[in-house]
Amino acid sequence: NAGVTQTPKFQVLKTGQSMTLQCAQDMNHNSMYWYRQDPGMGLRLIYYSASEGTTDKGEVPNGYNVSRLNKREFSLRLESAAPSQTSVYFCASRGTVYGYTFGSGTRLTVV
Amino acid sequence: GQQLNQSPQSMFIQEGEDVSMNCTSSSIFNTWLWYKQDPGEGPVLLIALYKAGELTSNGRLTAQFGITRKDSFLNISASIPSDVGIYFCAGQPRGGATNKLIFGTGTLLAVQP
Numbered sequence: 001n002a003g004v005t006q007t008p009k010f011q012v013l014k015t016g017q018s019m020t021l022q023c024a025q026d027m028n029h030n031s032m033y034w035y036r037q038d039p040g041m042g043l044r045l046i047y048y049s050a051s052e053g054t055t056d057k058g059e060v061p062n063g064y065n066v067s068r069l070n071k072r073e074f075s076l077r078l079e080s081a082a083p084s085q086t087s088v089y090f091c092a093s094r095g096t097v098y099g100y101t102f103g104s105g106t107r108l109t110v111v
Numbered sequence: 112g113q114q115l116n117q118s119p120q121s122m123f124i125q126e127g128e129d130v131s132m133n134c135t136s137s138s139i140f141n142t143w144l145w146y147k148q149d150p151g152e153g154p155v156l157l158i159a160l161y162k163a164g165e166l167t168s169n170g171r172l173t174a175q176f177g178i179t180r181k182d183s184f185l186n187i188s189a190s191i192p193s194d195v196g197i198y199f200c201a202g203q204p205r206g207g208a209t210n211k212l213i214f215g216t217g218t219l220l221a222v223q224p
Contacts, residue, residue, distance in 0.1 A: 004153075035214075042114075042199065042216035043154070058211075090153050099144055100201075100212065102153030 003027065006091050006103035013081040013110045021076040021106050023091030029101070031094040032074035033058075034066060036087040037105075043090065049074055081110045117200050117215030125223050130187040132218045134200030142203035143176050143183035144212065149196045157198075158185070180205075190222050 007022045025032065033048040035058075045058030049068040063085060065077045074093075078085060086109050092100040117134045124130060134143070142161055146154035158169050160176035160183060167174055171188045183200055200215040 033211075040120075040216060042117075043214040045211065048211065092153075099156040099159055100154075102155070104151075104153050 004091055004093055004101050004103035006089075006106050008106060009104070010107050011109070013078075013108065015082060015110060017081050018077070018079050019081065020078075021089055021091075021108075022073070023075065023103060024073045025091075025093040025101070026072065027093060027095060027101065028071070029093035029095040030071070032068065033092045033094070033100065034064075034074070034076045035090045035092065036060065037090060038087050046076065046089075081108075083110045086110045115200055115202060115213055115215035117218055119218060120216070121219040121221070123221045123223070124190055126191060128190050130190055130194070130220060131184065132198060133182060133184045134202070134215045135182040136202065136204070136213075137181070139180045139205040140183075140202035141180075141205050143174070144201040145172075145174050145183070145185045146199040146201060147196050148199065148217075154197075154199055187220075190220075192222050192224050195220060195222050 004025045030051045034046040035043040037043050044060050046064050047058050047066040049055045052071045055066050067075045089106045091103045094100050115134050115136050144159050145157045147157050148154040158167050158174040163176055163180045164178050165176040173186045175184045197217045197219050199217050201212045
C-alpha cells in the first residue's frame with residue numbers, strides 16, 4: 001500500500017556534485033514522471049516514461065538524466081548539480097485513468 | 112510550454128467561509144483535475160472531470176468543467192483549518208499526449224480558526 005516511494009526525502013549537495021533520486025511505485029502503472037516544484041512556478045515536467053523502456057523530455061530537462069530501470073522504478077540523475085536545481089522534486093505514476101499518484105517529494109538544496 | 116492560469120494565487124480566510132478558485136486556458140481541454148498539496152507532501156487528487164458542464168462533488172468540495180472546455184472551477188464550502196494547503200488544477204489538452212498533464216501554478220489557501 002506504499003503507492004509511490006521517493007528517496008531520499010532531503011539532500012544537500014555542493015555545486016558540481018552528482019546524485020540520483022530514486023522513485024518506485026507498486027501499483028503496476030505504466031507511466032512515470034519527474035516534476036520539480038518551485039515557488040510561484042507550479043509543477044514543471046522534467047522527464048517522463050510512458051512505458052518500460054521509453055523516456056522522453058518534458059518542459060525543463062536540461063541538467064538531468066533519467067533511467068526507467070524496470071516497470072516499478074524511475075530514477076532521476078543530476079550529473080553536476082547547480083544552485084538553480086535547488087527545488088522540491090516529485091515523482092508520479094499513472095495507470096489507466098488520468099489522475100497521477102505522487103510521491104511525498106525530495107527536497108534538494110545545492111550550495 | 113503550455114500553462115494553465117490559476118487564480119487567485121493565494122487566499123487568507125476565516126474558518127467557516129466558502130472558497131472559490133478557478134483555472135483557465137487559451138485552448139480546449141478534454142479533462143480537468145483538481146489536486147491538493149498538504150505542507151511537506153505530494154499533491155493528492157481531489158476531483159476529476161471528464162466532460163463539459165460536468166459538476167462533481169467530494170464532500171465539501173465541488174468542481175465544474177466549464178462549458179467552453181477552457182476553464183474549471185473549484186469551490187470549498189464551510190472551510191476548516193485542515194483545508195490549508197496548495198490547490199492545483201491540471202488538465203489534459205485536446206490533441207495533446209494522453210499521458211501528460213498540464214498543471215496550474217497553484218492557489219495557496221490559509222484558514223484562520
